Amino acid sequence: MSVKKFQVFDIVIYIVLFIICCFIVLPFLYILSISFTSPEVYTAYSLDFIPKEFSLSAYKYLMNSSTFLIALKNSFVITLIGTFLALFVTFSFAYGLCKKDLPGRKIFNILVIITLLFNAGIIPNYMLIKDLNLMNNKWSVILVMISSAWDIIVVRSFLENLPVEMEEAAMVDGYNDIQIFFKIVLPLSLPCLASFLLIFGVQYWNVYFNSMLYLADPGEWTLQVLVKSMIVDSSSDAAGFAGDERFIPQETIRYASVILSVFPILLVYPFLQKYFVSGLMVGAVKG
Amino acid sequence: MEEMVIKRKTPGKFAKNFHKYKYRYVLLLPGLIWLLIFKYIPYSGLLMAFENFSPASGIFGSQWVGFENFQYLFKTPDFLNMIRNTLVISGLNIVFYFPLPIILSIMISEVRHVKYKRIVQSIVYLPHFLSWVVVYALTFFLLSVDVGLLNKLFVAMGMEKVSFLTQGSSFYIIITLQSIWRETGWGTILFLAAISGIDSSLYEAADVDGANRMRKIWHITLPGIKMTIVTMLILRLGRIADVSMEQVLLIQNPMISSVSEVFSTYAYNYGVVRGLTSIGTAVDMFKSVINLLFVFLAQMVTKWLGSDGIF
Numbered sequence: 320m321s322v323k324k325f326q327v328f329d330i331v332i333y334i335v336l337f338i339i340c341c342f343i344v345l346p347f348l349y350i351l352s353i354s355f356t357s358p359e360v361y362t363a364y365s366l367d368f369i370p371k372e373f374s375l376s377a378y379k380y381l382m383n384s385s386t387f388l389i390a391l392k393n394s395f396v397i398t399l400i401g402t403f404l405a406l407f408v409t410f411s412f413a414y415g416l417c418k419k420d421l422p423g424r425k426i427f428n429i430l431v432i433i434t435l436l437f438n439a440g441i442i443p444n445y446m447l448i449k450d451l452n453l454m455n456n457k458w459s460v461i462l463v464m465i466s467s468a469w470d471i472i473v474v475r476s477f478l479e480n481l482p483v484e485m486e487e488a489a490m491v492d493g494y495n496d497i498q499i500f501f502k503i504v505l506p507l508s509l510p511c512l513a514s515f516l517l518i519f520g521v522q523y524w525n526v527y528f529n530s531m532l533y534l535a536d537p538g539e540w541t542l543q544v545l546v547k548s549m550i551v552d553s554s555s556d557a558a559g560f561a562g563d564e565r566f567i568p569q570e571t572i573r574y575a576s577v578i579l580s581v582f583p584i585l586l587v588y589p590f591l592q593k594y595f596v597s598g599l600m601v602g603a604v605k606g
Numbered sequence: 607m608e609e610m611v612i613k614r615k616t617p618g619k620f621a622k623n624f625h626k627y628k629y630r631y632v633l634l635l636p637g638l639i640w641l642l643i644f645k646y647i648p649y650s651g652l653l654m655a656f657e658n659f660s661p662a663s664g665i666f667g668s669q670w671v672g673f674e675n676f677q678y679l680f681k682t683p684d685f686l687n688m689i690r691n692t693l694v695i696s697g698l699n700i701v702f703y704f705p706l707p708i709i710l711s712i713m714i715s716e717v718r719h720v721k722y723k724r725i726v727q728s729i730v731y732l733p734h735f736l737s738w739v740v741v742y743a744l745t746f747f748l749l750s751v752d753v754g755l756l757n758k759l760f761v762a763m764g765m766e767k768v769s770f771l772t773q774g775s776s777f778y779i780i781i782t783l784q785s786i787w788r789e790t791g792w793g794t795i796l797f798l799a800a801i802s803g804i805d806s807s808l809y810e811a812a813d814v815d816g817a818n819r820m821r822k823i824w825h826i827t828l829p830g831i832k833m834t835i836v837t838m839l840i841l842r843l844g845r846i847a848d849v850s851m852e853q854v855l856l857i858q859n860p861m862i863s864s865v866s867e868v869f870s871t872y873a874y875n876y877g878v879v880r881g882l883t884s885i886g887t888a889v890d891m892f893k894s895v896i897n898l899l900f901v902f903l904a905q906m907v908t909k910w911l912g913s914d915g916i917f
Contacts, residue, residue: 328819329716332717335713336714336722339726340730343733343791346744346747346748349755350744350747408640412636412637414630414633415630415631416634418630420623421623422620422623427638430638430641430646431641434641437894437898438894438897439652439894440648440652440870441870441877442878443649443654443887444644444648445877445878446648446651446665447647447651462640462644463644465640466640496627496630496632497629497632525736525737527738527739532874546739546740547856550742577743577744580737580739580740581740584735584736592728
């Protein structure tokens with residue numbers, strides 16, 4: 320009797336979790352299906368989870384649009400340079416702060432925590448970028464988002480808990496702190512590096528407000544800004560499509576642009592997601 | 607006596623350590639320079655909130671007006687709107703979103719097949735890594751008049767179309783549902799960690815007593831993560847003045863501006879778009895001050911409850 324009761328409990332939980340997963344997956348299947356639907360058979364008021372007639376034309380259109388390709392390139396450049404710099408600056412700064420008897424450590428920590436507590440806001444940041452002459456320059460978005468107090472605090476607490484034996488052995492061998500950082504500390508922090516690779520990578524790939532604010536020139540648009548403008552503007556002027564666009568219902572293109580903007584994340588996600596479960600990420604979530 | 611000895615010793619030790627760690631300072635340098643330029647120089651921009659800022663005169667040359675900008679702000683009807691919108695959005699978030707990660711994490715922890723558990727976790731974490739633009743796109747494809755799935759269904763059933771995205775009455779609900787869809791899975795991480803920290807002998811003892819699964823959840827799991835729940839709730843209350851700006855800005859349109867304007871979108875719409883620099887700075891600064899007060903309040907409460915506090 321009680322065994323059967325347990326099974327009902329299990330079944331209910333499994334079904335509820337399945338439904339929750341459907342809520343997340345089905346929207347994508349729907350978008351994916353429309354993005355692959357041939358424009359000839361596409362009708363505005365249909366509800367299909369499998370394309371009626373498979374076609375790549377929406378993707379071909381996007382891949383032939385210079386506006387889309389430039390935005391794609393801009394997003395890739397910002398994400399690659401930004402992620403690399405963010406990892407370097409955050410980890411080296413956090414490593415510098417690790418030593419308890421470092422003179423000035425307290426001041427550095429306070430400098431970090433103040434930025435956690437009080438944000439100057441949108442306009443002062445905007446003015447700074449203007450004064451630095453970085454408007455319509457990719458470095459504005461890269462530099463503004465390089466690190467944050469939470470990132471520094473989480474990485475620091477991870478580095479503080481690394482075993483010190485190898486560092487000490489290296490010190491005896493005559494390595495200085497910079498060599499130790501690159502040759503010993505970074506390889507030891509691989510799980511932490513992987514997590515922040517994903518965090519920073521996603522942060523740069525997904526940035527919308529900063530790139531809209533600082534990169535207003537269409538030639539500097541990032542993918543998120545372009546996708547937003549393609550979805551909202553009923554005309555596809557934003558993507559600069561010319562010529563025979565009237566043969567393609569714009570909708571399939573819009574859906575395809577969303578799929579393409581999500582694709583890089585889906586690509587790296589499976590490789591990096593195993594690190595979320597480790598305790599390390601708990602600190603990161605608090606932010 | 608002891609204090610004096612220590613005091614005399616410190617300078618020597620300081621200099622020695624300074625020399626010993628010289629390479630650490632080299633490693634600190636890039637982060638420190640970044641912090642000073644991109645986090646501390648903007649603080650000087652806060653002066654604009656007390657000025658009648660003109661770009662020609664600059665931050666240090668513009669006319670000083672004291673608290674006039676704030677007085678103007680407090681008098682506009684927009685200000686009450688912003689307070690209401692912020693409180694409603696945060697309030698709905700706390701009431702409807704906050705319990706969900708707790709429930710979901712308990713359900714996930716009850717799954718017996720490791721593989722099913724892994725798959726569920728992978729799927730529910732995913733939305734957190736999608737941009738607000740993509741979340742907005744999904745919302746648009748679901749609710750818009752032209753291409754929205756719901757309106758397609760309405761038409762198929764012979765009903766009138768509804769313009770969800772331009773009617774004020776649906777804005778709060780849409781924002782709340784977006785947050786739930788994007789963050790519920792990610793929010794479970796902390797609670798799952800807390801659940802895995804519960805002593806398993808408690809469950810074994812309950813088995814001996816013949817307790818069923820619901821009773822074990824009620825009497826062991828929930829009390830075991832009570833402190834985590836309370837801490838997270840206080841942290842959330844501490845961010846009550848913070849509304850995700852990208853999320854609101856994306857969905858905002860002139861038809862629903864009175865229900866969707868919050869402090870940060872106002873700062874952008876007036877400070878950047880309309881060029882009212884000082885007003886924009888002031889409204890954002892007001893938000894930051896409120897935030898700071900709430901964070902300290904939250905810190906005091908957590909300390910009072912006996913936990914480590916936030917920092």
